[in-house]
Amino acid sequence: MSQALPKETPREEGEGGSRRSSWGLLVTAGVGGTLVALYAVATPFVTPALRKVCLPFVPATAAQIQNVLKMLENRSGSLVDIGSGDGRIVIAAAKMGFQAVGYELNPWLVWYSRYRAWRDGVHQNTKFYISDLWKVSFSCYRNVVVFGVPQMMPQLEKKLEEELECNARIIACRFPFPCWIPDHTTGEGIDTVWAYDLKHSRGCETKTFEIAPETES
Incomplete structure (x- = not known):
């Protein structure tokens, strides 16, 4: 009597889930890094507006x-x-x-x-x-x-x-x-x-x- 071969499906699903998890971490890290960079650039422009007297930048004509x-x-x-x-x-x-x-x-x-x-x-x-x-x-x-x-x-x-x-x-x-x-x-x-x-x-x-x-x- 021949024996049935073990199914490989669970391992394949596990590998796919691992790959998706890695991609998710990379996307999260990329978005987080972008937000930090935007904050660093925008902070000097926003901070003056948070002061008691706002002096916005409007170029002279x-x-x-x-x-x-x-x-x-x-x-x-x-x-x-x-x-x-x-x-x-x-x-x-x-x-x-x-x-x-x-x-x-x-x-x-x-x-x-x-x-x-x-x-x-x-x-x-x-x-x-x-x-x-x-x-x-x-x-x-x-x-x-x-x-x-x-x-x-x-x-x-x-x-x-x-x-x-x-x-x-x-x-x-x-x-x-x-x-x-x-x-x-x-x-x-x-x-x-x-x-x-x-x-x-x-x-x-x-x-x-x-x-x-x-x-x-």
């Missing part, structure tokens, strides 16, 4: 840059762009001869700004820092450019008034300061730029001394 440069005519000294984004204002000011500095919280934008400054040949006249604007003193700057949002303008107005010297000029783009009266305004709509000379906004007065004529004794 060509008209805004030209209006800012117009407000810088006949000015000299150091310049700072608060929330410098991709560095457009800083680079444009450096081409005018300013020693220009940008402060930006997003490290990706700071690195890109440095690359653009190097590409445009003004890297020696520009500096970009990764920093929260509320933790920086702007007392050493004579020209300040701000691309802000309405929620931050009152607090920033107070900060700049406390830190800057009377000879400073503050240039606000898109949104004006709530209390200061602008000395100059140019542009329309979102391209509007307001310039404030702190000596007028603060009420600084230039003292003059009269020399009394000498009298003969």
